[in-house]
Amino acid sequence: MRIKVWGARGSVPSPGPETTRYGxxxxxxxxxxxxxxxxxxxxxxxxxxxxxxxxxxAPRVNILLTHLHLDHIQGLMFxxxxxxxxxxxxxxxxxxxxxxxxxxxxxxxxxxLSPVEVRELPCDVxxxxxxxTEWEIGxxxxxxxxxxxxxxxxxxxxxxGDRSVCYIPDHEPGLGASLHDLTPEWISGYDLxxxxxxxxxxxxxxxxxxPDHVGWGHSPLRDALTFAHRVESERVLLFHHDPLHSDDFLxxxxxxxxxxxxxxxxxxxxxxxxxxxxxxxLG
Amino acid sequence: MEGQRSLExxxxxxxxxxxxxxxxxxxxxxxxxxxxxxxxxxxxxxxEEAGKxxxxxxxxxxxxxxxxxxxxxxxxxxxxxxxREGRPxxxxxxxxxxxxxxxxxxxxxxxxxxxxxxxxxxxxxFWPMAEAQEYGG
Ligand SMILES: [Zn+2]
Ligand SMILES: [Zn+2]
Numbered sequence: 001m002r003i004k005v006w007g008a009r010g011s012v013p014s015p016g017p018e019t020t021r022y023g024x025x026x027x028x029x030x031x032x033x034x035x036x037x038x039x040x041x042x043x044x045x046x047x048x049x050x051x052x053x054x055x056x057x058a059p060r061v062n063i064l065l066t067h068l069h070l071d072h073i074q075g076l077m078f079x080x081x082x083x084x085x086x087x088x089x090x091x092x093x094x095x096x097x098x099x100x101x102x103x104x105x106x107x108x109x110x111x112x113l114s115p116v117e118v119r120e121l122p123c124d125v126x127x128x129x130x131x132x133t134e135w136e137i138g139x140x141x142x143x144x145x146x147x148x149x150x151x152x153x154x155x156x157x158x159x160x161g162d163r164s165v166c167y168i169p170d171h172e173p174g175l176g177a178s179l180h181d182l183t184p185e186w187i188s189g190y191d192l193x194x195x196x197x198x199x200x201x202x203x204x205x206x207x208x209x210x211p212d213h214v215g216w217g218h219s220p221l222r223d224a225l226t227f228a229h230r231v232e233s234e235r236v237l238l239f240h241h242d243p244l245h246s247d248d249f250l251x252x253x254x255x256x257x258x259x260x261x262x263x264x265x266x267x268x269x270x271x272x273x274x275x276x277x278x279x280x281x282l283g
Numbered sequence: 284m285e286g287q288r289s290l291e292x293x294x295x296x297x298x299x300x301x302x303x304x305x306x307x308x309x310x311x312x313x314x315x316x317x318x319x320x321x322x323x324x325x326x327x328x329x330x331e332e333a334g335k336x337x338x339x340x341x342x343x344x345x346x347x348x349x350x351x352x353x354x355x356x357x358x359x360x361x362x363x364x365x366x367r368e369g370r371p372x373x374x375x376x377x378x379x380x381x382x383x384x385x386x387x388x389x390x391x392x393x394x395x396x397x398x399x400x401x402x403x404x405x406x407x408x409f410w411p412m413a414e415a416q417e418y419g420g
Contacts, residue, residue: 146290192287
């Protein structure tokens with residue numbers, strides 16, 4: 001299973017000279033399974049660059065949307081394979097009692113926000129609400145679970161053989177709770193992330209910034225590390241960087257994160273900040 | 284480890300543990316899975332000491348009864364109505380605390396239904412009548 005980060009930024013794209021190293025594209029992670037099946041987690045602006053690499057025949061692409069905030073769907077309309085009739089795209093996302101997944105996404109991919117409508121996309125696109133039970137894509141088992149954010153939001157776990165990646169890019173599990181003290185059954189996302197080979201997790205804020213953003217749906221460093229420690233994931237990729245965080249800020253932030261991770265008993269080489277185009281081979 | 288709680292119960296528990304209004308939380312099966320510190324004060328026992336309780340257990344432990352001293356049938360309790368009928372319910376009645384005190388309380392119970400329409404449980408908030416009158420007056 002190979003992982004590639006195409007966008008690690010949260011909230012809004014933040015291109016510019018201050019963000020060239022970590023990247024300014026919003027959430028998008030590619031997972032390539034052993035048989036070549038491609039699963040894309042979120043369709044932030046990072047998916048545009050991913051689409052450009054899929055120039056050859058890519059008959060079927062699965063896109064797992066955690067939720068429909070713009071930073072997780074904005075790239076959908078700029079995903080080149082969506083404009084090829086021979087491509088089949090299956091979009092998975094959270095269920096809502098209010099409207100179907102397709103009609104909720106169509107609010108963005110429709111006039112006046114978009115020059116194309118969903119029904120005009122040349123590819124064969126279908127929308128599926130993520131089931132409550134495990135399902136399969138190629139050789140992988142998938143699981144989705146609702147997690148603490150704003151509005152219906154999922155985290156995903158994708159398992160192939162004994163390797164697994166858990167993706168929870170927007171998550172505030174410490175809201176109104178102490179992650180140190182709660183028993184596992186009461187921690188949002190615990191089951192999904194427990195023992196994962198790789199946990200990709202929200203870490204939008206520093207601890208100093210967090211008091212001004214409580215309830216916004218994102219984690220401060222303290223909670224991201226405590227969550228990762230409690231769920232005992234093998235490796236951790238801190239994700240969804242705040243648009244205000246420059247490369248220099250994130251370099252220093254990575255240093256602090258590593259120090260604090262080691263204090264919790266973690267190994268320094270098992271924790272990193274997500275960087276656009278970073279590739280990780282999980283074996 | 285217990286199975287993972289639904290997000291709705293997790294959020295409800297986080298809310299209840301962050302407020303001083305006494306409140307109870309039950310899962311979809313009616314098992315009492317949490318009550319907050321203020322409810323513990325009213326009931327005379329902290330949740331950490333009491334632990335989870337089945338519907339029959341909490342019904343018996345806190346013995347709600349009416350103004351004439353008659354036990355209120357389980358199916359008429361606001362929490363039971365919220366659970367079984369999926370609608371909010373309100374009542375005033377008396378409870379015995381574990382320390383033998385008697386409290387007149389108001390109870391409002393609300394069902395918790397997830398965004399995908401699934402029934403996840405219910406929560407009940409309590410208000411001691413004396414305090415309610417003081418507050419109102
Ligand atoms: Zn986001
Ligand atoms: Zn979001």
